[in-house]
Amino acid sequence: MSSRVTLADVAQRAGVSTQTVSRVVNHNPAVRPETRARVLEVIGELGYRPNTVARSLATRRTMTFGIVVPDIGNPYFADVVRGAEDAARGLGYQILLCNTDQMPERELTAIEAFQEKQVDGIILCSTRIPEEDLPDTLRTHTPIVLTGREWVEGAVGAVHADDDRGLLLAIKHLLQRERRNIVFAAGRPGGPGHARRMRAWHEFADSAGYCAEQLVAIPCATNPAGGQEAASQALRDNPEVDGIVCFNDLVAIGAVHACIEAGKRVPEDVAVVGMTDIALASLVEPPLTTVGHAKHELGKQAVAMLVDHLASRAHEREIVLKTELVVRASAP
Amino acid sequence: MSSRVTLADVAQRAGVSTQTVSRVVNHNPAVRPETRARVLEVIGELGYRPNTVARSLATRRTMTFGIVVPDIGNPYFADVVRGAEDAARGLGYQILLCNTDQMPERELTAIEAFQEKQVDGIILCSTRIPEEDLPDTLRTHTPIVLTGREWVEGAVGAVHADDDRGLLLAIKHLLQRERRNIVFAAGRPGGPGHARRMRAWHEFADSAGYCAEQLVAIPCATNPAGGQEAASQALRDNPEVDGIVCFNDLVAIGAVHACIEAGKRVPEDVAVVGMTDIALASLVEPPLTTVGHAKHELGKQAVAMLVDHLASRAHEREIVLKTELVVRASAP
DNA sequence: CACGCAAATGTGAACGCTAACATGCTAGAT
DNA sequence: ATCTAGCATGTTAGCGTTCACATTTGCGTG
Secondary structure, three states: OOOOOOHHHHHHHHOOOHHHHHHHHOOOOOOOHHHHHHHHHHHHHHOOOOOHHHHHHHHOOOOEEEEEEOOOOOHHHHHHHHHHHHHHHHOOOEEEEEEOOOOHHHHHHHHHHHHHOOOOEEEEEOOOOOOOOHHHHHOOOOOEEEEOOOOOOOOOEEEEEOHHHHHHHHHHHHHHOOOOOEEEEOOOOOOOOHHHHHHHHHHHHHHOOOOHHHEEEEOOOOOHHHHHHHHHHHHHHOOOOOEEEEOOHHHHHHHHHHHHHOOOOOOOOOEEEEEEOOHHHHOEOOOOEEEEOOHHHHHHHHHHHHHHHHOOOOOOOEEEEOOEEEOOOOOO | OOOOOOHHHHHHHHOOOHHHHHHHHOOOOOOOHHHHHHHHHHHHHHOOOOOHHHHHHHHOOOOEEEEEEOOOOOHHHHHHHHHHHHHHHHOOOEEEEEEOOOOHHHHHHHHHHHHHOOOOEEEEEOOOOOOOOHHHHHOOOOOEEEEOOOOOOOOOEEEEEOHHHHHHHHHHHHHHOOOOOEEEEOOOOOOOOHHHHHHHHHHHHHHOOOOHHHEEEEOOOOOHHHHHHHHHHHHHHOOOOOEEEEOOHHHHHHHHHHHHHOOOOOOOOOEEEEEEOOHHHHOEOOOOEEEEOOHHHHHHHHHHHHHHHHOOOOOOOEEEEOOEEEOOOOOO
16 A cells, blocks of 8 residues: 655655655755664655655656657567667666658657656657758757667767668678679668668678679568568569568568569578578578677667766767678578 | 756745746636746756655656566567556556566565655566465555556456467367367466466367367467477477467467478468467468457556556456457468 | 736745755874 | 863754645626
8 A cells, every 4th residue: 555655745744844755755965874773664654655656856867768769569679679678677677669661750749748748858769850850859858879870970979780781791692602783772862771771782882892783772662562562573573583682571571472472482582681680580481691780788888878978987889789681591 | 058957046046936826837827917927937947856856746647657568579568568667658657668578576676676666556467476476576566557467356456368268269269170189388387378378268169069189288488499499399299280279479489380390381381370460470371370369459458557546536346358369361 | 997807927835856065973193 | 160172952944746725807798
């Protein structure tokens, strides 16, 4: 029956001031052991629990972070959120969650709602807010860390995977296996990560002396349906296609389906490489070769950065997490 | 630059009292249109944003629900949380998330932390708090809705899927396909849903006149590894096994692997049926036949129940969501 | 033309806590 | 005995809202 017991109730019963009780609750050492014991006893008797809303009003800290993701149902973001929550919990912070389905207006609404709730910081994952609006959005007193994209003016920092190198790993892997007609199912143009991956794609094409035609990038939705569509289009345009690199693993799964539908064997006829290595990747048939991301770590680092910032501790402006090629059956 | 602007700042600048500004912000009709316009203008100029922490202290409502799940990385709970957040957002509520990895102490800690944060309600998913401790835990002023298990004294309500019937559907499906040596990979004894599914299992065995030996239930961890272990044990004990029903889809995926490892073909030699129909189920090879759960709906209903309760509206004490058999290749 | 009534606005106080300072007390130094 | 450090505790004033009431204003009525 822990109900409406306040500091004052405890103070009165224990015969001390509210301030002393507050000190006990907050582990302030400046309390005589006997007094502390007495207060703790009364706290136990009365079942007192501090009211963090009142505490937050007084301290101007809520010990809460908000995290904005496109969709927690997407295993990628589930892992990122999990990492963030683990780190936050360890540091005494709690996590407010908001899904936006990649709708910029909903991202903005979420940020404002979080700010009104006085969160101590916000983690904005793979935002779809247009590049040009971002600085304005970030120009606020609430620290914001970005994930899945580069740092931009106004943000406390950014945490993302090394997609450039990841993409390179994937392409090189395919080239070494004598794949010569490689296609990139590139995700949504304008979407987070798209520009970076495209840049890497073209840089590589140039440096390797490839003629542009040999490296085709096809925009697509970042889910199985998008991958299926992109892959079947690619195979229609050029039946010689023997390698597909995908924006993420969900796209790759769709691409695999498209190949099979088109009568191609994976990996014999077409090798498929995914990205991010979600749990799913090792469970589908064939298991996906993929460029692994440290998703859990991503969430953790985002929280760590926020906490460092709040403590006025120096920290990187941008953290780039290593990617690694995980070779499975879809591109052995 | 939306910083520390308060109601008082707005009031002073607009030449009215804080109360009037408060009325405008809260859409209280008892304000002259001209006054309202003036106040709104100043709010715009100053970039005022209400401080919900202060508001919550005064109103004793935080417009926040806490949700406790074993692991958001598990696609089942990701869907439930997504459903809850969707419903909550639509009603102006926000969601605090906590993962517990099925550790009862962490569930208790989470509940307490949420209470200190004065959440308006808690959704406790598939709790592993021992049956006998549950009433004490629930005996609190914060409304708690349970999911994934039956209602228990003290809870506002419970929302869960009709596993009894679901399990029946699975078994009957296998029997109709002339499978005669059926095994149940039953999940963790004492875990949520375990008792209910076991009861259904035995009830069916009795009613169908089966001798107990023909329906074996094997406890296992509720993940692919658990399923793999349980299935390989079952096949070792009885090579005749031709049907495996699984606690959930992750277990089913493990069971499929075990079958293949043991040289059995799925579904020709052994038919495998999963439960809950996570997105993964249709993407593995072979695609899983499974008993579908309305996961998104589960989260939604939990929130709806909480909101009804807070509004002192009548509501069911227990909502049982229908399950349906989704037939795919693993048990055609 | 005073009267009363409703609509519009204002006035404390409260929500439960902490920050910052003030006070009282004990004990060692002088 | 007196002074003074320094520890333990108390006091006061917010934190930014809303609540419950009090007050003012405008307007139709007898």
